[in-house]
Amino acid sequence: MKDKIKWFVFLHIIILMISCSSISSKMAALNMPSIKGLMFYSITVFILGVYAIAWQQVIKHLPLITAYANKAVTTIWGLIWGYFLFHEKITPLKLIGAAVVIFGVYLVVSGDETTDENQEFLEKGADNND
Amino acid sequence: MIKFALIMLTGTFIASVSQIVLKKAAEKEYPSKIAEYLNPMVMGAYVFFFGASLCSMLGYRAVPLSIGPILEATGYIWVAILGKIFLGEKISKKKGLGLVVIIAGIIIASLGAR
Numbered sequence: 001m002k003d004k005i006k007w008f009v010f011l012h013i014i015i016l017m018i019s020c021s022s023i024s025s026k027m028a029a030l031n032m033p034s035i036k037g038l039m040f041y042s043i044t045v046f047i048l049g050v051y052a053i054a055w056q057q058v059i060k061h062l063p064l065i066t067a068y069a070n071k072a073v074t075t076i077w078g079l080i081w082g083y084f085l086f087h088e089k090i091t092p093l094k095l096i097g098a099a100v101v102i103f104g105v106y107l108v109v110s111g112d113e114t115t116d117e118n119q120e121f122l123e124k125g126a127d128n129n130d
Numbered sequence: 131m132i133k134f135a136l137i138m139l140t141g142t143f144i145a146s147v148s149q150i151v152l153k154k155a156a157e158k159e160y161p162s163k164i165a166e167y168l169n170p171m172v173m174g175a176y177v178f179f180f181g182a183s184l185c186s187m188l189g190y191r192a193v194p195l196s197i198g199p200i201l202e203a204t205g206y207i208w209v210a211i212l213g214k215i216f217l218g219e220k221i222s223k224k225k226g227l228g229l230v231v232i233i234a235g236i237i238i239a240s241l242g243a244r
Contacts, residue, residue: 022190022198025183029190041187048183074199075239082196094196097239101203104235107228108206111221 007061011070014054019077021047023085065109072105134192135240138201141185146208148178150216200239203232 024043031037059067075098082088155171166172190198207229213219221229 019199022195025187026190026195026198028187032187032191044187045180045183048179072203075203078199079196082194086195088194088196090196091242093242094200094239095242097235097237097242098200100235100238101200101232102235104228104231104233105203105206107231108210108225109228111223111225111228 004062007058008066010054011058011062011067012073014051014058015071015073016077017047017054018051018071019074019081021051022074022078023081026086065112068109069102069106072102075101131192134189135197135201137185138189138193138198139204141182141189142202142205143208144178144185145182146205146212148175148182149205149209150212151175151178153213153217194243197239197243200236203236206232 021044024040024047028037028040028044031040055067079090079094079098083090151171152175155169155175158171160166160169186198186202189201193201210219210221210225210229214221
């Protein structure tokens, strides 16, 4: 249980990291073409590289559904960073849209786990263990 | 704004294609651990990923940061469609419903960005 919590916290650190890569991507876009823009883009690529490695570890320790459903939280981080760093408005429609997207992602990833094919695979696995 | 949103959406599509390529590559047998990573398919997929991040960055020239991650949720739709076509993965009713809900959420949020 303690291990689960540890990986869950790690998952959210990674999610926060991805949201930061969006900030640097936006900063790069606003500063291109310039050295400063390139620097921000390099940061983006670096974060994405670290994320790719860290994500592999997370999905080894947490169920895919947990990992992907939680990853949708980046939409909320986008709203927060946009508001605080780029003076973007948080409109009710943006908030509702983000919540609907998160719910949709939850349905997609949980629907994935209950497909017939997975069910068959699980049952076969159980038979083989007998 | 729409032009830049389309660039970003194209990036998400490219990233989804590379995910499918990575999955295809993972199904193959390789002679060594290094060959698992250093083969044309995997390396090509990472080049695609790089291209996708470039599209995303170009999109952010006009797309608000508050909308970017929401647009990127279209990746779930592409992965489902491409997965069905190229990997024979099923789209369950629940998953199909989720994809429609994601599209609805993206439209709602985009209307709020005007």
